[in-house]
Amino acid sequence: MRRTSFSRAVIAVARKDLRAEFRSRLLISAMGLFALLTTMIFYYTLESRPEARRAVLPAALWVTVTFAGTLGIGRSLAAEHDRGTLDGLMLSPVPRSALYFGKLAVAWLFTLIVALVVTLALSIVFNTNLLRLDWVLIAALGTLGFAAIGTLLGSMAVYARSRETTLPILVLPVALPIITAAVNAAHGVLDNQPFEEWIAYPLLLASVDVVFLALAYLLFDFVLEE
Amino acid sequence: MADSALIQVESLSKAFGLRVVLRGVSFKVGRGELIALLGANGSGKTTLLRILATLSQPSGGSVVIGGWQLPKESAAVRGQLGVVTHLPLLYDDLSAMENLRLYAELYNLPQELGTAALQARLSDSLARVGLAKRTNDRVRTFSRGMQQRLALARAVLHDPAILLLDEPYTGLDAHGSALLDSLIAEWQAQGRTIIAALHDLPRAAALCKRALILGGGKLAADLPMPDPESLIATFNALTPS
Structure with missing residues (x-):
């Protein structure tokens, strides 16, 4: 038997997740609702401090995306574990890292969608245009790194008894460089700083993304071992 | 031995x-x-x-x-290996055919068999476990026994x-x-x-x-x-x- 190519396995897993989510809408609705509620809380708590709003916007976005992303990734992997389908995927003769990249692709897509929805919501409620190409690029880089580490650590956390609390405890400290770099880069964009003053942050994000993806590629086989 | x-x-x-x-x-x-x-x-x-x-x-x-x-x-x-466990290892929101097709892809069957032979194998597998009429129904709508029958078809799909x-x-x-x-x-x-x-x-x-x-x-x-x-x-x- 010839083995399925890496890319075909990644596409098969990602397509399966997208198709299932398109029908159930469980993840995206939970993540989206959570993100919009958090945005509204930020809005009402800052209503009396208009001078602080602008300074808080990037952090508001990334705190919201981080928690919504953790919720979505945790749920997705927990469902695979509870239904035994993770075993079904692991039984197949494909590299386990291909399973990781398939799950990662969808986790990244959903987290990026949430980031863009929150950006739109923040733009509306704070009357500031945030939907700019550089802002979206930062969101793409930041959510990629977050989804990369979230999917890796989430695959470990599903085996824990208290996985709902284990995942954030594992992910948030490791994701701190991503959140910090993304917030700083977003400040640069929001304050219309010269490009060269904040370009270091997207470069840092891209570097962290590469490191996390490489780590996951190397470690995912061991993460799934029982 | x-x-x-x-x-x-x-x-x-x-x-x-x-x-x-x-x-x-x-x-x-x-x-x-x-x-x-x-x-x-x-x-x-x-x-x-x-x-x-x-x-x-x-x-x-x-x-x-x-x-x-x-x-x-x-x-x-x-x-x-073909494995059947006490859990069916199937996706609730995919149909019976989509579940089998996913596993077929992971076992490289589209490349090994070609489209027509693969489709025939998937249809035969469903018919053999008595699910030919539920091909396009979501697994969520299946009884536990029907899910287990689909799991049997899944387990031997790649021969x-x-x-x-x-x-x-x-x-x-x-x-x-x-x-x-x-x-x-x-x-x-x-x-x-x-x-x-x-x-x-x-x-x-x-x-x-x-x-x-x-x-x-x-x-x-x-x-x-x-x-x-x-x-x-x-x-x-x-x-x-």
Whole structure:
């Protein structure tokens, strides 16, 4: 038997997740609702401090995306574990890292969608245009790194008894460089700083993304071992 | 058993932390054998099958399947295995056909068979387990027994040489159980090697030619299948509750 190519396995897993989510809408609705509620809380708590709003916007976005992303990734992997389908995927003769990249692709897509929805919501409620190409690029880089580490650590956390609390405890400290770099880069964009003053942050994000993806590629086989 | 055994397990042990589940289990399985794996709840049957299925790593000892050493060469073994567990390993929000197609893709069947032959195999598989009329229905709408029948179709979709069945009768009604009896006979006639963890001793005695009985994490007996009464007596003597 010839083995399925890496890319075909990644596409098969990602397509399966997208198709299932398109029908159930469980993840995206939970993540989206959570993100919009958090945005509204930020809005009402800052209503009396208009001078602080602008300074808080990037952090508001990334705190919201981080928690919504953790919720979505945790749920997705927990469902695979509870239904035994993770075993079904692991039984197949494909590299386990291909399973990781398939799950990662969808986790990244959903987290990026949430980031863009929150950006739109923040733009509306704070009357500031945030939907700019550089802002979206930062969101793409930041959510990629977050989804990369979230999917890796989430695959470990599903085996824990208290996985709902284990995942954030594992992910948030490791994701701190991503959140910090993304917030700083977003400040640069929001304050219309010269490009060269904040370009270091997207470069840092891209570097962290590469490191996390490489780590996951190397470690995912061991993460799934029982 | 000759040294050309398809599955060779030597001094296998498995512990989860301080809890030892398997200790020093050794046996060999020849090509085409149909073996009942018996034991009380918690005796280590599922753990043993998970190790053979490459889902779990042994703590000690050695496992060789088809000449490949586990867990080092797990990837090579996986394509030869078909596994049924007490969970159906299916996606609720995909249809029966979509579930099979996903697994077909992961086993490289579209490239091996081509589109038309693959479609025929998927349709035949569903028809063989009595689900031809539910092809495009979501698994969420299936009864537990129908999900288990679909799981049987999934397990043999890629024509595996070895079948590992963990409580395969879970959720099946009388018709489903009779279907599985006939499938097991069919698979054995095709030369597949089958290890089935079973609780139903009379059924095990009727189906299988050999019994492995686990007790207290050890292989308590490896014997040619006796008649049902003798099997029950032996089982009760070796696995006190």
